Amino acid sequence: MSRSIAGFDFGTSNCAVGIMQGKQAQLVKLPEHGNYMPSTLFAPQSEMICGWLYQQLDAQDKAQAFQQARGQQLSASLRALKELKLDGYDEHLSFGQQALKEYLVDPADCYYVRSPKSFLGASGIRERQQQQFEDIAAAMMWHISQQVKQSGQAELAKVVIGRPVNFQGLNSEVSNQQAISILSNAARFVGFEQVEFLYEPMAAGLSYQQQLQQEQRVLVIDIGGGTSDVSMLIMGPDYLATRDHQELVLGYNGERIGGNDFDIALNFETLMPSLGAKLKLASGQPMPIKPFWDAAAINDFPAQTRFYEKDTRLLLQRLLKEPQLSPLKGLLRLSDERQTYQLSACAEQAKIALSEAQTSTVDLSYLIEQLQVDVTQEAYQQAAERLLNSIATLSDDVIAQAGCQPEAIFLTGGSANSPMIKNFLAKRYQAPLISGDNFGSVTSGLTLWADNIFE
Structure with a gap:
């Protein structure tokens, strides 16, 4: 079978693959997902993921590297798969919208991951957790690679994967190394022959510069699902082919702020009060806020773990002994039925x-029976103020690094459609605001770069 060169956007919110058609980068239409697969994974049990991935790889004689890396852990996972079958459970993983559908059938009795990229740079994870993240990333890459083949394209071989400037984590350099290691190992396990990484805002900028007739200094603001990356780039006709891309970067910065964080802010500030977040205890003390924040913070692995721990449940049960705190029953039910992702999805729909x-x-x-919450634009604006200011701080820092003002602002990423964000940036910066393909700019840029560097 022939082997292909591709751009691979392993995104926080969506994943996509691009290939070259003539001189144009085109997104591959995945049979089960369309151009974009939501970055979600469902498994009946977390223990089965390793074994499932091995079985898929082994069926195509590609399991050697993965088998050597997992050893006894793989044996335990294969046993878990066998037990699932004996107990009458499905043995498959699901991805994208199908993963969400299966999660919502019984949220308390499954393993569901949304936006795994958000966790890759998390501080303090143990070796076993890192391996689990590798398995999740590899399972998603494998599924997408099979979707590409089913679409009629050649098997993926040489791939450029997008990456934020900084992944989540307290120590950015360590976090970045950890996240790149996870993605590199996952790509190796599924059989990609060569893998390179490119900053996502640079990829978005590469797509835009193809349209230019003369040199421009462009501030690329990429607001994705989990990260915001800002770069000041020199762009111009044929610069991708004729100039070293590192020389074209005048400044860059990134932070873990994205569409998910706007969902979290809206959830925490406008929905959590209906579950008791702003009530007073009988002692006159304010309600402990941590359980509410942990429940809302779906992109924070330690926070989600804390929310579902026994100690949090015991705290809520103790507080419920005070009659005026009865709305906490909703938060307790959220914990019992493991519905934090469902609540976040409600916040996201309200945001849209x-x-x-x-x-x-x-x-x-x-x-809570018959509970309806009205959320206003004004309340959302207030909830988002801190995040908007953080994006402005990133942009101001990059402008200072570059030592020049942008001649244009290129806005991309899944959250770039927001009129609130556009209006905020338009008022703050006196430069033309250009919107690219909010979801496809990065994938197209990665594909252009892959075509440039691989033979």
Whole structure:
């Protein structure tokens, strides 16, 4: 079988693959997902992921590297798969929208991961957790690579993968090394022959510069699902082919702020109060806020772990002895039925609705009978203020690094559609605001770069 060169956007919110068609980068339409696969994975049990991946690789004689890396852990996972079958459970993994559908059938009895990229740079993870992240990333890469083959394209071989400037983590350099190691190992396990990484805002900029007739200094602001990356780039006709891309970077910075964080902020500030977040204890003390934040922070692995721990449940049960704190029953139910992702999805839908409407009504009757919460644009603006200012701080830092003002601002990423974000940036910076393909710019740029560097 022929082997292909591709750009691979392993995104926080969505994954996509691009290949060259003539001189144009084209996104591959994945049979089960379309151009974009939501970055989600469902498994009946977490223990089965390793064994499932091995079985897929082994069926195509590609399991050697993975088998050597996992050893006894693989044996335990294969036993777990066998037990699942005996107990009448499905033995498959699901991805994208199908993963969410299966999670919602019984959230308390499954393993569901949304935006695994958010966790790759997390501080303090143990070796076993890192291996689990490798297995999740590899399972998603494997599924997408098989989707590419089913679409009629050649098997992926030489791939450029996008990366943020900084992954999440307290020590950015250590976090970046950890995340790149996870992605590199995952790519090796699934059989990619060559892998290179390119900063995502640079990739987005590469797509835009193809349109230019003369040199420009462009501030690329890429607001993705989990990260925001800002770069000041020199762009111009044929610069991709004729100039070293590192020489074209005048400044860059990145932080773990993205669409997920806007969902979290809206959730925490406008939905959690209906579950008791702003109530007072009988002693007059404010309600402990940590359980509410941990429940909302779906992109924070330690926070989600804490929320589902026994200590949090005991705290909520103790607080519920005070009659005026009865709304906490909704938060306790959120924990019992493991529905933090569902609540976050409600916040995300409200955020999308508020792009066009002044008010959005969120149905929380699955937590408290007949509970409906009205969220206004003004409340969302207040909830998002800190995040908007953080994006502005990133942009100001990059402008200072570059020592010049941008001649244009190229806005991309899944959250770039937000009128609130566009209006904020337009008021702050006196430069033309250009919107690219908010989801496809990075993938197209990665594909252009892959075509440039690989033979």
